[in-house]
Amino acid sequence: MSFPLLGKKQQCFWIAIGQCRLILLLLFFNISPQLPDGQDLPLPPVILGELGKDPQNPTVCFYGHVDVQPAKKEDGWKTDPYTLTEINGNLYGRGATDNKGPVLAWINAVETFRAMPVNFKFVIEGMEEAGSLGLEKLLEEENQCFFSDVDYIVISDNLWLSNKKPALTYGSRGNACFFVEVECGDKDLHSGTFGGIIHEPMTDLIALLDSLVDPTGRIQIPGIYDSVTALTEEERKLYESIEFDLEEHKNNSGVKKFLYGTKEEILLHLWRYPSLSIHGIEGAFHEPGIKTVIPAKVIGKFSIRQVPHMDLSVVKRQVRDKPFLCPNNLKVSMPLGAKPWLADVNDPLFKAARRAIKTVFGEDPDFIRDGSTVPVARMFQTITQKSVMMFPIGAADDGEHSQNEKISRHNYIEGTKAFAAFFLEISKLHRRLHKTSNTETNNC
Ligand SMILES: [Zn+2]
Numbered sequence: 001m002s003f004p005l006l007g008k009k010q011q012c013f014w015i016a017i018g019q020c021r022l023i024l025l026l027l028f029f030n031i032s033p034q035l036p037d038g039q040d041l042p043l044p045p046v047i048l049g050e051l052g053k054d055p056q057n058p059t060v061c062f063y064g065h066v067d068v069q070p071a072k073k074e075d076g077w078k079t080d081p082y083t084l085t086e087i088n089g090n091l092y093g094r095g096a097t098d099n100k101g102p103v104l105a106w107i108n109a110v111e112t113f114r115a116m117p118v119n120f121k122f123v124i125e126g127m128e129e130a131g132s133l134g135l136e137k138l139l140e141e142e143n144q145c146f147f148s149d150v151d152y153i154v155i156s157d158n159l160w161l162s163n164k165k166p167a168l169t170y171g172s173r174g175n176a177c178f179f180v181e182v183e184c185g186d187k188d189l190h191s192g193t194f195g196g197i198i199h200e201p202m203t204d205l206i207a208l209l210d211s212l213v214d215p216t217g218r219i220q221i222p223g224i225y226d227s228v229t230a231l232t233e234e235e236r237k238l239y240e241s242i243e244f245d246l247e248e249h250k251n252n253s254g255v256k257k258f259l260y261g262t263k264e265e266i267l268l269h270l271w272r273y274p275s276l277s278i279h280g281i282e283g284a285f286h287e288p289g290i291k292t293v294i295p296a297k298v299i300g301k302f303s304i305r306q307v308p309h310m311d312l313s314v315v316k317r318q319v320r321d322k323p324f325l326c327p328n329n330l331k332v333s334m335p336l337g338a339k340p341w342l343a344d345v346n347d348p349l350f351k352a353a354r355r356a357i358k359t360v361f362g363e364d365p366d367f368i369r370d371g372s373t374v375p376v377a378r379m380f381q382t383i384t385q386k387s388v389m390m391f392p393i394g395a396a397d398d399g400e401h402s403q404n405e406k407i408s409r410h411n412y413i414e415g416t417k418a419f420a421a422f423f424l425e426i427s428k429l430h431r432r433l434h435k436t437s438n439t440e441t442n443n444c
Pocket of ligand 1: 099128157
């Protein structure tokens with residue numbers, strides 16, 4: 001049964017989920033990228049849903065996505081990627097863990113209640129694998145409406161660090177990409193005619209790139225570490241109990257030796273310290289054989305995985321000030337500057353999820369971060385200013401984006417129970433906190 005149209009872009013539906021009736025508000029955002037022939041390409045709608053409006057209850061908003069990476073049987077799948085197939089307790093299929101499985105687990109968790117202990121909202125999009133096109137605009141437009149009464153935001157779009165031990169994710173590094181362009185003139189030159197008498201752009205660029213990071217991985221840009229948050233004792237302790245197989249991680253990478261020898265050092269440098277990687281040089285001669293050319297213009301490309309609260313303005317300044325580049329033209333730009341995301345593990349969200357996991361899985365979760373960038377978490381946090389947590393249910397070996405992606409039946413079922421237990425825990429915790437703050441206000 002459909003509701004009357006709310007506007008050109010919005011449509012409202014009732015759908016029945018178990019005992020409950022869930023209102024789905026479909027928002028069709030008109031952000032249509034243009035094809036080369038000038039045609040608009042309409043984006044799939046983002047689905048916003050809500051259930052319950054009890055002012056005594058906290059409002060939890062869940063985010064997930066239902067688009068997937070491409071998959072073909074001939075890529076090396078042992079089953080049809082678009083037919084969910086159970087083999088030895090694992091459910092194989094594209095999107096099983098990323099992210100249709102967790103989306104369904106949340107819906108299943110909602111179904112278990114006759115009366116929900118929380119007000120539930122959700123955001124389900126279909127453009128995540130293509131960079132969540134349109135989502136930021138939606139969040140901005142709905143911030144004062146749909147998100148205005150949301151207390152907590154939960155994202156289930158990542159994996160545990162281990163195959164067996166549950167985890168909660170509280171941070172991710174950002175990604176700032178830099179281009180350094182060095183140019184000596186408007187045409188390439190012959191090394192027999194000009195080699196030895198000019199400042200070659202490639203030589204300058206390589207010297208510059210070489211000065212950015214040393215062989216121990218330490219970034220050599222002065223001031224870059226000045227604003228990196230210091231490691232606290234409480235934070236260091238989180239690393240001790242984390243389940244992480246260093247040897248397996250090394251074997252998966254194919255390298256012989258890491259820069260650090262202990263689990264703690266490896267995770268700290270992967271998650272909460274910055275790293276600088278040099279990716280390539282545009283304009284360099286890279287084909288097989290010999291070519292005695294001096295390129296007139298080369299562009300070095302490097303990136304910094306940034307952490308809170310680094311000041312990246314020092315990068316451009318320091319690179320521009322390199323003295324040996326004086327005679328050549330130098331341009332430094334930052335075409336991408338995705339910021340890091342960090343949540344407070346003492347937030348009620350994390351306390352409630354920890355209790356829920358302990359109840360269902362019988363052990364405390366690992367508190368983990370991600371060395372890559374999670375733009376969605378940062379986007380929700382920045383725009384809505386609400387508490388954000390990532391609550392994965394997939395195991396480290398689920399193979400998201402890979403052939404034979406799966407989620408285990410065990411993780412799917414226990415994950416659903418953990419989500420349901422989370423509703424109860426966050427409701428209890430929120431009411432208690434609310435009561436305390438009310439009492440404090442009354443006492444004033
Ligand atoms: Zn995903």
